[in-house]
Amino acid sequence: MDNKAPDNGEFSFASNTPRSTGRKGLPKIQTQDHNKKANDVCHDDSGTPVKAKTIDELHSLQRKKSAPTTPIKGAQGAFNAISEEERQKQQLQSISASLASLMRETGPKLVKGDPARKGEGQQIAHHHHYTPTISATDSSLKFTHYLHNLSPAELYEQAIKYEKGSFIASSGALATLSGAKTGRSPRDKRVVRDETTEDDLWWGKGSPNIEMDEHTFMVNRERAVDYLNSLDKVFVNDQFLNWDPEHRIKVRIVSARAYHSLFMHNMCIRPTPEELENFGTPDFTIYNAGQFPCNRYTHYMTSSTSIDINLARKEMVILGTQYAGEMKKGLFGVMHYLMPKRQILSLHSGCNMGKDGDVALFFGLSGTVNLELNRATWSNQLPTDMCLVRSPHDTRFYYKLLLTILPLVLFVAGTGKTTLSTDHNRYLIGDDEHCWSENGVSNIEGGCYAKCIDLSREKEPDIWNAIKFGTVLENVVFDEHTREVDYVDSSVTENTRAAYPIDYIPNAKIPCVGPHPKNIILLACDAFGVLPPVSKLSLAQTMYHFISGYTALVAGTEDGIKEPQATFSACFGAAFIMMHPTKYAAMLSEKMQKHGATGWLVNTGWSGGSYGSGKRIKLAYTRRIIDAIHSGSLLNASYKKTEVFGLEIPTEIEGVPSEILDPVNTWTDKNAYKDTQLKLAGLFKNNFAVFTNYKIGKNSMLTEEILAAGPNY
Ligand SMILES: Nc1ncnc2c1ncn2[C@@H]1O[C@H](COP(=O)(O)OP(=O)(O)O)[C@@H](O)[C@H]1O
Numbered sequence: 199m200d201n202k203a204p205d206n207g208e209f210s211f212a213s214n215t216p217r218s219t220g221r222k223g224l225p226k227i228q229t230q231d232h233n234k235k236a237n238d239v240c241h242d243d244s245g246t247p248v249k250a251k252t253i254d255e256l257h258s259l260q261r262k263k264s265a266p267t268t269p270i271k272g273a274q275g276a277f278n279a280i281s282e283e284e285r286q287k288q289q290l291q292s293i294s295a296s297l298a299s300l301m302r303e304t305g306p307k308l309v310k311g312d313p314a315r316k317g318e319g320q321q322i323a324h325h326h327h328y329t330p331t332i333s334a335t336d337s338s339l340k341f342t343h344y345l346h347n348l349s350p351a352e353l354y355e356q357a358i359k360y361e362k363g364s365f366i367a368s369s370g371a372l373a374t375l376s377g378a379k380t381g382r383s384p385r386d387k388r389v390v391r392d393e394t395t396e397d398d399l400w401w402g403k404g405s406p407n408i409e410m411d412e413h414t415f416m417v418n419r420e421r422a423v424d425y426l427n428s429l430d431k432v433f434v435n436d437q438f439l440n441w442d443p444e445h446r447i448k449v450r451i452v453s454a455r456a457y458h459s460l461f462m463h464n465m466c467i468r469p470t471p472e473e474l475e476n477f478g479t480p481d482f483t484i485y486n487a488g489q490f491p492c493n494r495y496t497h498y499m500t501s502s503t504s505i506d507i508n509l510a511r512k513e514m515v516i517l518g519t520q521y522a523g524e525m526k527k528g529l530f531g532v533m534h535y536l537m538p539k540r541q542i543l544s545l546h547s548g549c550n551m552g553k554d555g556d557v558a559l560f561f562g563l564s565g566t567v568n569l570e571l572n573r574a575t576w577s578n579q580l581p582t583d584m585c586l587v588r589s590p591h592d593t594r595f596y597y598k599l600l601l602t603i604l605p606l607v608l609f610v611a612g613t614g615k616t617t618l619s620t621d622h623n624r625y626l627i628g629d630d631e632h633c634w635s636e637n638g639v640s641n642i643e644g645g646c647y648a649k650c651i652d653l654s655r656e657k658e659p660d661i662w663n664a665i666k667f668g669t670v671l672e673n674v675v676f677d678e679h680t681r682e683v684d685y686v687d688s689s690v691t692e693n694t695r696a697a698y699p700i701d702y703i704p705n706a707k708i709p710c711v712g713p714h715p716k717n718i719i720l721l722a723c724d725a726f727g728v729l730p731p732v733s734k735l736s737l738a739q740t741m742y743h744f745i746s747g748y749t750a751l752v753a754g755t756e757d758g759i760k761e762p763q764a765t766f767s768a769c770f771g772a773a774f775i776m777m778h779p780t781k782y783a784a785m786l787s788e789k790m791q792k793h794g795a796t797g798w799l800v801n802t803g804w805s806g807g808s809y810g811s812g813k814r815i816k817l818a819y820t821r822r823i824i825d826a827i828h829s830g831s832l833l834n835a836s837y838k839k840t841e842v843f844g845l846e847i848p849t850e851i852e853g854v855p856s857e858i859l860d861p862v863n864t865w866t867d868k869n870a871y872k873d874t875q876l877k878l879a880g881l882f883k884n885n886f887a888v889f890t891n892y893k894i895g896k897n898s899m900l901t902e903e904i905l906a907a908g909p910n911y
Pocket residue numbers: 562563564565611612613614615616617618629648649650651802803814815816817818820
């Protein structure tokens with residue numbers, strides 16, 4: 199565009215033969231069809247003239263105004279009818295209130311719309327609660343442009359124009375990078391401990407809720423808000439969580455990147471134009487200032503990343519990580535607080551439904567997390583990693599861990615919630631976050647977040663086909679010319695992801711709700727290779743394994759260590775629960791009993807040996823196992839009991855080689871199998887020890903039964 203161009207500033211073929219000069223340019227290209235009139239094809243100057251005299255006018259013809267406001271229906275609407283102008287004003291004030299610095303004298307001056315398109319019907323709002331004073335800073339002189347609920351197409355353009363590392367993949371998906379963090383940072387999560395949360399939440403050893411005080415939260419909130427207001431523009435998403443209309447939550451996400459806005463557009467429930475107009479004040483707000491770090495000199499900060507939740511203020515602040523999963527999982531944490539308060543169980547599970555209305559839940563642990571672990575914790579060799587040091591406060595000596603900090607990226611080989619709930623023969627209700635209320639199940643989200651590493655069209659056709667225009671593709675590698683994604687390439691990270699609206703899956707159940715579940719499937723990716731591919735669980739066993747929340751990690755470190763590491767995450771989602779695990783377990787047990795649901799333990803991990811010698815069980819076999827659970831045929835199969843773990847395992851399943859059903863058959867070294875099984879059982883026992891002091895539910899019978907349902911040896 200910068201080089202010499204015709205005076206209209208655009209290059210065009212037609213301009214070689216201006217209208218006034220007639221056909222005097224290059225000879226006309228002849229087409230195959232000589233019978234057709236020349237002006238039907240390949241015409242240069244004789245077509246219908248464009249209805250514009252200038253290029254600006256032409257461009258203004260191209261984009262017509264969006265659909266006018268939807269009239270509010272119903273009697274109540276008629277009563278509350280407000281003018282379009284008033285509605286716009288209220289929206290501006292609401293967003294200005296969200297973005298107001300609580301320290302400064304003035305709130306931000308907001309302008310709706312892209313700063314690059316000045317004067318196109320933009321509206322300006324001052325935050326009316328604040329009156330400017332002489333001590334105003336430069337920030338009070340500047341405007342913050344905000345882009346409110348842009349469409350995917352608009353967000354694509356924003357991303358491609360302004361964000362490095364954003365490209366259109368050959369599938370049409372938007373490929374982008376999440377920066378230095380490519381997984382969640384659970385150790386950087388903080389929750390404000392105040393009068394409200396003091397008694398309600400789970401604090402202390404084992405809890406994911408690392409405390410911070412109200413003041414420090416405000417320091418970080420101010421940091422995020424100042425950062426966002428310093429930008430040319432911010433993105434604002436007003437959306438919903440939870441498909442159960444009675445318990446729907448309004449969320450606002452303020453972010454700096456089109457990538458984040460598109461991600462949340464896909465992942466949350468999208469309001470209709472009418473719902474958006476009447477959105478009002480959000481129930482919860484996220485400030486995502488992920489490009490900007492937190493200040494390590496701030497109290498409670500142990501790194502440059504901080505994800506802070508304040509339940510009293512109904513706000514979350516993100517600093518120092520652009521990984522989009524923090525937003526969706528952060529909100530999930532909030533739901534783990536809000537829903538149980540209403541006697542609704544929140545579940546870290548996928549969910550689907552058969553043609554006859556049978557619902558299954560798929561529990562399993564999350565994907566990749568960034569963990570900074572010290573070598574001592576990692577290698578279980580505490581004594582050799584300790585040294586004697588003198589206390590800076592007194593003359594005593596004490597042992598201190600030698601903190602050889604290894605930035606470890608631990609990755610759970612995904613346990614299969616997303617993969618197995620996406621089943622061509624069943625209706626998808628959701629892949630990750632659900633509620634179980636008196637009415638049945640409902641999805642919290644409006645989209646799915648699938649892992650893409652090694653993705654293939656053959657094995658996972660529905661996910662493959664969902665990767666198209668509108669989908670966010672995170673951290674994938676693609677051919678620089680063809681823009682063809684190489685799903686095997688893990689150069690950026692092992693945790694490559696695709697986020698798409700749930701209706702990109704052809705058999706999604708919209709609205710995403712269903713009746714009470716019939717099967718509760720606990721997924722574990724056992725990299726030790728000793729858990730059976732499937733076991734039928736008693737209620738007590740279901741509780742034992744639900745509270746344990748076992749899976750194995752395969753860790754990648756700088757020095758290339760790759761060995762399985764057992765992880766236990768209560769309720770298969772300890773990073774997201776807010777109250778004590780036994781609270782959720784008691785609710786699950788009550789609901790399973792009431793609705794007669796059956797529990798299953800499915801190992802989607804290794805078979806024939808541990809990681810390194812065995813192999814991951816074929817996805818096709820796991821699918822046949824899941825089919826047999828859904829159809830009911832597995833409920834009535836014949837079973838035998840395993841040693842140590844005391845699990846009931848079927849002797850036969852259609853489409854699955856019988857010998858793999860009992861893992862002992864698949865190990866060549868039977869002693870190694872026994873040792874590994876005992877090792878894992880020991881890890882289960884150690885982990886469960888902390889729960890033995892808690893009563894689960896109202897009767898202590900259950901607690902005792904649950905304790906007895908663990909491994910015995
Ligand atoms: N037997 C198996 N069962 C389930 N998933 C498998 C299996 N073998 C390989 N996989 C792969 O493991 C991953 C499971 O991840 P995902 O479904 O995203 O887990 P989650 O949603 O629980 O985090 C997918 O990449 C899937 O292709």
